[in-house]
Amino acid sequence: MKLKEFVEIVELGKSEQNLLMDNPLYGKQLKKYKDIILKTDEFSECESLDVLEFPLVKSKDGKVLTPYTIKLSDAMKFKGRCYLLSLTLIPEMYDPSQILTPVKDGAGIGPVVYDPLTFEPKRQILLSYNPSVHFNFDNKFEPTEEFKRGEIHKLLDKVLDNFDEYKIKGHREVLVRGLFEVVENGDEITTNTYDVDLSIQNPEEVGYLVYYIEENVVSPGEIKLEIKKKLIPPHLKEMFILELGTEPARITEKMIDDFLEKNDVPKVFDMDRLKNMLKKNKEVEDRISKIEKHDSKVKQMIKESKYGK
Numbered sequence: 001m002k003l004k005e006f007v008e009i010v011e012l013g014k015s016e017q018n019l020l021m022d023n024p025l026y027g028k029q030l031k032k033y034k035d036i037i038l039k040t041d042e043f044s045e046c047e048s049l050d051v052l053e054f055p056l057v058k059s060k061d062g063k064v065l066t067p068y069t070i071k072l073s074d075a076m077k078f079k080g081r082c083y084l085l086s087l088t089l090i091p092e093m094y095d096p097s098q099i100l101t102p103v104k105d106g107a108g109i110g111p112v113v114y115d116p117l118t119f120e121p122k123r124q125i126l127l128s129y130n131p132s133v134h135f136n137f138d139n140k141f142e143p144t145e146e147f148k149r150g151e152i153h154k155l156l157d158k159v160l161d162n163f164d165e166y167k168i169k170g171h172r173e174v175l176v177r178g179l180f181e182v183v184e185n186g187d188e189i190t191t192n193t194y195d196v197d198l199s200i201q202n203p204e205e206v207g208y209l210v211y212y213i214e215e216n217v218v219s220p221g222e223i224k225l226e227i228k229k230k231l232i233p234p235h236l237k238e239m240f241i242l243e244l245g246t247e248p249a250r251i252t253e254k255m256i257d258d259f260l261e262k263n264d265v266p267k268v269f270d271m272d273r274l275k276n277m278l279k280k281n282k283e284v285e286d287r288i289s290k291i292e293k294h295d296s297k298v299k300q301m302i303k304e305s306k307y308g309k
Contacts, residue, residue, distance in 0.1 A: 001036075001039065001040050001041065002040060002041055002042070002074075003037070003040040003041070003042045003043070003072060003087070003174060003176070004072065004089075004172075004173075004174050005040075006033070006036060006037065006040055007025070007087050007088075007089045007174055008089065008172075010025065010033070011089055024086045024087060024088035024089075024175075024177075025086060025087040025088070026085065026086040027051065027052065027053040027054070027085065027086070028051070028053055030051045030084060030086070030087070031051050034049060034051060037049065037084070041077070042072065042076055042077055042078055042176075043078050043082065045077055045078075045079050046078050046079055046080065046081070046082040046180075047079070047080050047081050047082075047181075048081050048082065049082045049083075049084060050081075050082070050083050050084070050196070050198055051083075051084055051085075052067060052083050052084065052085040052178060052179075052196075054231065055067060055085065055231060056231050056233060057083070057179075057196050057197070058196070058197050059194065059195050059196055059197060060195045060196075060197045061195070064233045064234065064235065065179060065194065065196065066265065067083070067085040067177050067178045067179050068177065068178075068179070069175050069176070069177045070175070070176045070177070070180075070183065071173055071174075071175055071176075072173060072174040072175070072176055073185055073186075075184075075185055075186040076183065076184065076185045077183075077184040078176075078180050078182070078183060078184075079181070079182035079183075079184065080180070080181030080182040080191075081181045081194060082178065082179075082180050082181070083178050083179040083180070083194065083196050084176070084177075084178040085177045085178045086175075086176075086177040086178070087174060087175070087176060087177075088174065088175040088177070089172055089173075089174055090172060090173050090174070090175060091172070092111070092170035092171065092172050093170055093171055093172070093173070094111050094168070094170040094171075095170075095171075098168070099111065099113075099168065100124055100126050100168070101126070101168065102126060102128055103165075103166050103167070103168055103169075104165060104166055105155060105158070105159075105166075106127070106128030106129065106130075106155075107125070107126060107127050107128065107155055107158075107159050107166050108125075108126045108166055108167075108168050109123065109124075109125050109126075109159065109163065109166045109167045109168060110123055110124040110125070110126070110168055111123070111167075111168060111170060125156070125159060127152060127155055127156060127159070129148065129151060129152050129155065131143050131148050131151075179192070179194045179196065180192065181193065181194060208231070208232050208233075208234055208236070208237035208240065209229050209230070209231055210229060210230050210231075210232055210240065210251065210256055211227055211228070211229045211248040211251070212227075212228055212229070212230070212248050212251040212252055212253060212255075212256065213225055213226070213227055213228075213248050213249055213251075214226050214227075214228050214253065227248060228253070230253070230256050232256070232259075232260060232265070233265060236259075236260075236263055236265070239263075240259060243259065244256075244259065
């Protein structure tokens, strides 16, 4: 089994329970799947697999280690000692050159795209029609404009009535985050040496938790305040407090990110951004789907009323 297949199966199970896949498989959640992950093509040759619970860990010599993120490829294999933090199936992506191509019967439905100025979502439908296919050389039948329009309308109705059959398929990729001694990606081989101290799996032991307040505009005149936190390496604790203090109301996420960048701490994958992307995509897809179903029903009613007359 490929690792992507496993992640897709887990996501399918969540969707059947009406749960959004707005969180990656992270930390402790992965422990119950450890044996299955070891049997996937990508991890089948690793020497050992341990699950990490936090985005900062310590080596046995006291060095702070930050798990990194890899975009999975079909040829990738993990070997040696592997320390896994998370698996994430990212939103569906599309090849720009294939974003509007026929899927069936010369027709296709493109993905939801956003206007760069208004951010309004829209979706395009491609209809291809060749009038020469109806030309009959025996009786010299040549399609009239009315006939051509009728054929195009039939194709449009068919597309709207069978929406999923005509949708252009995108692709989803998996992000793997952790520490891996050997990563083989075709002819490219990356090697590292890690000696993680698995006895230290407490954030206070591997880093300093910084709390900050994030403001989100819920509606005009209404602002939601949310307390969030980030983990920074323990050796930077005193420096951080000296420069920025400890008061959450005076600390912003940008201040923390700038501090970490200034001190050469690798930037980790933005989980909150991923959750917002998934949630937004799901809401837009649901809204557009309802509109399209409604339009399809209205068209069907109009068609039936015409035939009824």
